[in-house]
Amino acid sequence: MHYPENTRQVEAIIQNARKIKTPLVARSSRGPHLHGASENPIAETVDFSCMNRIIKIDRRSRYVRVEPGVTFGELIPLLKDAGMRLNMPLLPRAGKSVVASALEREAVLIPKYQYDYTDPLLTVEAVFGTGDVFRTGSAAGPGSPEETRADMVLPWGPGCVDYLRFFTGAQGTMGFVTWATLKTEVLPSLSKLYFVQAASAEKLTCLANTLLRRRIPDECVILSRVSFAAAFAEDAAEEDKLLSTLAPWVMLCRICGFERYPEERLSIYEGYLKEVCAEAGLEAVPEVSALPGLADKVETKITDCDRRKTYWKLRRGGVREIDMLCPPSRAPRLITLLENLSCPGAVGITVQPQVLGRAFRIECSVFFSGDPTETEQVEKALEDVSRQLFEAGAYFDRPYGKLSKIAFESDPVSTEAIRKLKRIFDPDGILNPGKLCF
Numbered sequence: 001m002h003y004p005e006n007t008r009q010v011e012a013i014i015q016n017a018r019k020i021k022t023p024l025v026a027r028s029s030r031g032p033h034l035h036g037a038s039e040n041p042i043a044e045t046v047d048f049s050c051m052n053r054i055i056k057i058d059r060r061s062r063y064v065r066v067e068p069g070v071t072f073g074e075l076i077p078l079l080k081d082a083g084m085r086l087n088m089p090l091l092p093r094a095g096k097s098v099v100a101s102a103l104e105r106e107a108v109l110i111p112k113y114q115y116d117y118t119d120p121l122l123t124v125e126a127v128f129g130t131g132d133v134f135r136t137g138s139a140a141g142p143g144s145p146e147e148t149r150a151d152m153v154l155p156w157g158p159g160c161v162d163y164l165r166f167f168t169g170a171q172g173t174m175g176f177v178t179w180a181t182l183k184t185e186v187l188p189s190l191s192k193l194y195f196v197q198a199a200s201a202e203k204l205t206c207l208a209n210t211l212l213r214r215r216i217p218d219e220c221v222i223l224s225r226v227s228f229a230a231a232f233a234e235d236a237a238e239e240d241k242l243l244s245t246l247a248p249w250v251m252l253c254r255i256c257g258f259e260r261y262p263e264e265r266l267s268i269y270e271g272y273l274k275e276v277c278a279e280a281g282l283e284a285v286p287e288v289s290a291l292p293g294l295a296d297k298v299e300t301k302i303t304d305c306d307r308r309k310t311y312w313k314l315r316r317g318g319v320r321e322i323d324m325l326c327p328p329s330r331a332p333r334l335i336t337l338l339e340n341l342s343c344p345g346a347v348g349i350t351v352q353p354q355v356l357g358r359a360f361r362i363e364c365s366v367f368f369s370g371d372p373t374e375t376e377q378v379e380k381a382l383e384d385v386s387r388q389l390f391e392a393g394a395y396f397d398r399p400y401g402k403l404s405k406i407a408f409e410s411d412p413v414s415t416e417a418i419r420k421l422k423r424i425f426d427p428d429g430i431l432n433p434g435k436l437c438f
């Protein structure tokens, strides 16, 4: 196990690993290390928890630069003090690394501020498998980060290559990131959360499309009632109450007003929201009638991380997941396949519009006891359904384990190109071997 404290030490670890031909795997988050993507039985772990400096918070240019050991639990309150927030995933665990989450392209809750799949990531410093340090985009220079006059927020380049993309979704196979610049958003001065319930997911995916075309919601996410109850109930009694009273699908839609004319903006957005809902035969309401007072808790939770003792996905003991991207038109078919999944435990589904609503990230989580026999059954069910999902148009852009085979086998030309790039940036294949197509 290695615990580097700065970039020089990461360089030295990688250069030495090349010499002695020892594989390495990067880990930046605190436990529980779900599914083991940051574990590799044939590699030594490079744990970035000691690289946990917040290098810069810039309100004027709206960004933050942090080392990979910085967690959501630490960063959210500091940004709040500076009047800013992150475009967050849905309830990440408090110990999840902000940088690793962005590198993994975890779905964000506010699609209208996400212009590319790599957002909110802007630039990174990384050490390639060659042992060379490299900075992407406008962080590349000229000069060192201390000398450069750039604010290091432009993601493209250097030159005409988007090097940033080599590191995202790469599971630490191309290089180890030593700091990252992330886009931040201004904290709203006024906000209101609405719930829209529906019998089918399709009603809500269509609604999300319309709302996002008009850029109305900030946070916008669709949850099956199993996921909603798992994420927001405080105890088993609340979970049962939600499961027995909610419609099968719930959309959370948060509208926000800022420094200038916040009330006016909110009232215009409210008008649009109600009008679009009425046209679709739906209703946007500010409370969940089964549990009065829940709305405030939900709003607090979607703007924070999960600070509870047990992470919401692990309340039943175990969880197995599968996630994919798809165009909005394909989402209903894929969701139906997941709704018909037959395995032990409860199947939760979340649908998150991404990149201004151009695509949906669908995430299916099976919450079960964690018992080894059940684990086998759940994994088998997910493996079987993944083939059907693939044939129905799912795009597995961040494949883990057996999913990698399906994703890469289908496109041998791109797979070979990716392997060629890997040979340039990690010639000895020491970074997280065995993952993706390596």
Ligand SMILES: Cc1cc2nc3c(=O)[nH]c(=O)nc-3n(C[C@H](O)[C@H](O)[C@H](O)COP(=O)(O)OP(=O)(O)OC[C@H]3O[C@@H](n4cnc5c(N)ncnc54)[C@H](O)[C@@H]3O)c2cc1C
Binding pocket: 025, 026, 027, 028, 029, 030, 031, 032, 033, 034, 035, 036, 037, 038, 039, 048, 068, 096, 097, 100, 101, 103, 104, 170, 171, 172, 173, 175, 176, 177, 178, 321, 322, 323, 363, 364, 400, 401, 432
């Ligand atoms: C829907 C879903 C399904 C999943 N299914 C699986 C699955 O079936 N199998 C599986 O193995 N995983 C799976 N994962 C991924 C896994 O759950 C997460 O990546 C997991 O949280 C990893 O543990 P961690 O948080 O401790 O890792 P983190 O430390 O957060 O690291 C996450 C990833 O980033 C890499 N990384 C960490 N730090 C750096 C750095 N500084 N530079 C470069 N790379 C870095 C790690 O090697 C790892 O691959 C899934 C995730 C989701 C959302």
